[in-house]
Amino acid sequence: MFLDRVGKAASLFPGASLAHGHSRWVRGFWHKALAGAVVPLLAACGGGHSTLSPAGPAARDIALLWWIMLAGSALICVLVFGLLVLAVRNNGARRSERTWIWGWGLGFSMSVLVVLLGFSLWLGEGMLARADDVPRVQAHAAQWEWRFDQPGPDGAIVQTRDTLYVPAGQDFDVVITAQDVIHSFWVPQLGGKMDAIPGHQNIHRLRADQPGTYEGLCAEFCGTGHSFMRFTVVAYDPNGPMPDMSGALIPETRP
């Protein structure tokens, strides 16, 4: 009786077509899931706050380091999962301790990490500000705004709020300090983060390759207004007219 029912069921739903339909559904599901995951991930790789859209040499070095670290960590990840699969398949089989623990487990991983560490130190050293004649601007952080001192249209220093004006295509140093608590100066498309510390000056060397507008933000939680502590860097063509700063000038500033 039971076998008879099974036979009828099998004739109604042949096993081959069932398996085929199921595998097609699974394939379709994974394709859609992959597309659904990749699109937002890739969309998040652009924009004004993306370190993967560099617009200056320091940010380019950081983006390069990010890609190289991604490759290095992927390499270690592949090795670990490969070893996991091998361990499951060869359950109980004896392996050479020297090869697996000292060779792959420590030797390979440490080699990758040492290369990545050495490369990041070398890149970081190249980003340091040097004692040379690079023009300087000042950034003062306070809860919850940025004030900048930079040369105005007639060359005299002017102070602006939440907008920094710098010439494009040349290095400049930002002398960064804070009035109250620790903040952090960050323009992702131009370079890394630099802390703004009360009573202390940090110097951050940056450059914008092309004239344009670059978004900046405070990257250190500094209180309830932290998320609003954004600013803009306007890189202007040094051979053209100065941009209109009137909208950002602090009224009490005397040129």
Ligand SMILES: [Cu+2]
């Ligand atoms: Cu903050």
